[in-house]
Amino acid sequence: SRSLNLAVIPGDGIGQEVVAQGLKVLSAVLPQDVKLETKEYDFGAKRYHATGEILTDADVDALKKHDAILLGAIGDPSVPSGVLERGFLLKLRFLFDHHVNLRPSKLLPGVATPLAGQPEIDFIVVREGTEGPYTGNGGTIRKGTPHEVATEVSVNTAFGVERVVRDAFARAQARPRKKLALIHKNNVLAFAGHLWTNIFNKVAEEFPDVTTEYMHVDAATIYLVTQPERFDVIVTDNLFGDIITDLAAAVSGGIGVAASGNINPSGEFPSMFEPVHGSAPDIAGQGKADPSATVLSVALLLRHLGFEAEAARIEDAVSADLAERGTTTRTTDEIGDALAARVSG
């Protein structure tokens, strides 16, 4: 019999509420013969305040034993900006080598978009997750003085770029439109830009059926609001990916439905799946949060572990639920119940 052994990290703010719905839908969708085991971890602001710990070596060892990780959200205004983000989220992405940060954008029927004319949006972004300006390289001299100099070093390696570019080409090849866009700023960031562009063009030769284009990141933001239908698969660096996936989420229904996977394709370490929205402390504990993004992240998790049919069932359920939702306001729990009912139906 098959088994699924998940680490569950509700985290801060609305993380608790949305993760509960994700697990509800997961239980409902899994075939009888799959044994689901979950272990909850208490990472986040509360533990940090109580113990000073964010993510210990023992925590990392424990997390390594799971098939995958489901994360709600980490971050709270009571902790200085960046402390939990870098100490937990980025640390795990680096330690578990989550180099494929996968973020699909699909505007589902009936879902509101800030764009006029309800464009057709259906693309995925493959964001590099372990390099670029996210490495923490850099430093400060003469801190706090009028002569302070602060540097940030974007580190890009052929190894790191090639594997994510290759992953993106494979994903593009598997989609009907077979299109891949590289987004960078190679006219200004010429060292990293040359590496990315060169490897992209080299790998392209192995995928002759994939149509490619290059686009500067600034121009890409224009196309994302004027012609979002032109995108199929996008591959880009860590920081550009961070920026354009928030914009992509905004135009394709908002962060209430934006899912993401921090994927280690080799399976050497567990991959982590999380909604793109944060902990949203302003609405936490009120049953107002939309769990759809978390439920869609569960679908990405299932697909990653080979449960393709179950992943598709969840995505169809969310799509049908959104289409019927209209202007009704339901609680987090009610939406979770409705989705669980649909997937088990």
Next chain:
Amino acid sequence: SRSLNLAVIPGDGIGQEVVAQGLKVLSAVLPQDVKLETKEYDFGAKRYHATGEILTDADVDALKKHDAILLGAIGDPSVPSGVLERGFLLKLRFLFDHHVNLRPSKLLPGVATPLAGQPEIDFIVVREGTEGPYTGNGGTIRKGTPHEVATEVSVNTAFGVERVVRDAFARAQARPRKKLALIHKNNVLAFAGHLWTNIFNKVAEEFPDVTTEYMHVDAATIYLVTQPERFDVIVTDNLFGDIITDLAAAVSGGIGVAASGNINPSGEFPSMFEPVHGSAPDIAGQGKADPSATVLSVALLLRHLGFEAEAARIEDAVSADLAERGTTTRTTDEIGDALAARVSG
């Protein structure tokens, strides 16, 4: 009698056409007693191909003698990406210390936006223009091998950040809403982020009547499409400014109307004014380009040199022209004529 001594750089592609209209409107708006002198320079792809030169020391010395520079666009597909951009545009921004890169975004009545519901958009972005990831610091080792490593170093100084933050506060204070947002990514880029945030908060104490907020760049892209009316003045780093001003241009009527100034506030070196759009080689020479962005850049130029009334007259003319334009298609020249007629009326 007053005088205005301009360097005019038509450049590549549609640059020629739009600059001609900018000068037409400038001549029409200037009071009789102002002596206008212009000198045209041939920078761009043509000269580069003919001579290998992009911007020589002698060129720089010649440009220094002018009160300001009007630029059309530099860049052509016949030249590898980045060569002219870095060799001309960025070089001048650095040499002439254009640290205030000013980019207003205003959705004028009658102008189409990709956003639903015709939101009220009226903000300015003060983008730092001489530091950050644009300095060209960084390098490559083992180029072209599987072990290549390419770095890009973002350099940020207290001196460079403070002057642009101060400029932005002063601009915010002079506007009715008196709001200033700092956009950065201080939770990830902690060295530069700390410098920016710290200086922003320190300078804020001197401007108690300015309401401030901080926003991560990824979140900012969401607000730019869902709540663009919330912005009044934005201050941000060179790269984030590059990205969000293209998005801002897209939502507030497109790059056909987006003007910009590369400003040296001390006046030690001439400031340079240019439309945000590039050389658009696909429509060059066909009289299809909208010269409005260049004409609005002329308004920024005039305001910078103290011709406030004339700047406002140009802005009103463009606004009235756009409101009346409807679906009529006019040539570049016709639009320039119409604007010249309005400002001299």
